[in-house]
Amino acid sequence: MERLQKVIAQAGIASRRKAEQLILEGKVKVNGQVVKELGIKVNPNQDDIEVEGVPVEKEEPVYFLLYKPTGVISSVKDDKGRKVVTDFLEIEQRVYPVGRLDYDTSGLLLLTNDGEFANLLMHPRHKIEKVYVAKVKGIPTRDQLKLLARGVKLEDGPTAPAKVKMLSVDRRKQTAIVKLTIHEGRNRQVRRMFETIGCEVMKLKREQFAFLDLSGMNPGDVRPLKPIEVKHLRELAVTKKS
Structure with missing residues (x-):
């Protein structure tokens, strides 16, 4: 027996949090009955589960x-x-x-x-580290890099401390390549972080996710x-x- 929201999430229909929302909204049925309780447990191999009228077929996770x-x-x-x-x-x-x-x-x-x-x-x-390498316009100073490392203020709140390392500098073109390690995942976060120190991101690549x-x-x-x-x-x- 497993929690209903877990079964829905494992079926690839929605995240567990979204599945909980669907249950609370009365959009989930178990054996033909609407269920609005988050604690209910079901047998995914025996119970008939529907989400917004669509039967849940448990897929092998990939x-x-x-x-x-x-x-x-x-x-x-x-x-x-x-x-x-x-x-x-x-x-x-x-x-x-x-x-x-x-x-x-x-x-x-x-x-x-x-x-x-x-x-x-x-x-x-869950502080999973993500490593990005950014090519930026302008050459960040040591103080600016320290600011990124401490955390900067964005419109949706301050960022957590980060790891920052200058990889290379092209003084003729006035560009730099910087490695930034963060564990958050906000919308366009890395680009916005560099914008706070006056550096526009020209290219951005995520090189690592955890290990x-x-x-x-x-x-x-x-x-x-x-x-x-x-x-x-x-x-x-x-x-x-x-």
């Missing part, structure tokens, strides 16, 4: 690592007909990205149909995560929980 190119939307569909991250996978399961990378940002992105796993990695309490990196991969490449990697990510999220 996990993928994508090297997202620039010019691709971190979504399963786009109303403007632009390329989306799921276009790189030829599978039957309905997967979706864990978090997102901006249209003009490349790098490591995870995709899964396991809503519980996705929610675990994305939840603010995962892009070794041996090219833009557009995708590979399944190994079971040990999935297990390690789960354990890491719990360990990092504040």
Whole structure:
């Protein structure tokens, strides 16, 4: 027996938090009866579960690592007909990205149909490190880099402390390449952080997510995560929980 919201999340329909919302809104039925209680437990192999009138079919959980190119939307569909991250996978399961990378940002992105796993990695309490490399216009001073490391004020609140390292400088072109390690995941956060110190991000790439990196991969490449990697990510999220 498992909690209803967990079963819905594992079916790839929604994150556990969204599943809880759907239950509270009376949009979930178990064996033909509307359920509005979050604590209810069900047998996913025996009970008939419907979400907004659609039967829940429990899929085998799958996990993928994508090297997202620039010019691709971190979504399963786009109303403007632009390329989306799921276009790189030829599978039957309905997967979706864990978090997102901006249209003009490349790098490591995870995709899964396991809503519980996705929610675990994305939840603010779980301090999973993400490493970005940014090419910026302007050469940040040591004090500006220290400011980024301490945390800067954005319109949606201050950022948490970060790790910052200058990788290279081109004084003729007045550009720099900076590595930034954060554990948050706000919208366009890295770009906005650099904007606070007067540096525009020209190129941005996420090179690492926790212990995962892009070794041996090219833009557009995708590979399944190994079971040990999935297990390690789960354990890491719990360990990092504040």
